Amino acid sequence: MRILQQKDIIIVITVIAVALIPIFVKKSQAFSNVVLVEVDGKVVMRIENPGRYDVYRNGKRITTVIFNGKEVRVENSTCRLKICEKMGWVKPGGEIICVPNHLIVRFEKSKTDAMTW
16 A cells, blocks of 8 residues: 555645745836835835934834945834844845834835836
8 A cells, every 4th residue: 555646646746836836926016216204103214325313202212223225224223122232234125224213214115016107
């Protein structure tokens, strides 16, 4: 008596192949090289050029955003745990979130993608 029949092997290989498709197929969402900084749900800064930018909330500096033209990071945050700083450099598609400061740093989604182009 055989444990696996030929049909069983085909089914197993098909299930594994279907499960691995998301790993090999990159979901392409186009992002621009513009960084958006949101505080309290409002965009307070739109960064297009590389540099260091101080971010303020209610007149007090809460953090510094550094943009090198391709990646972004947060430095010198006023929050206690500094988890946003520990995120390091983030590429398009990623986000830096600082809950105590109500801050989100993310790349802007491109207006043009493969479907509209």
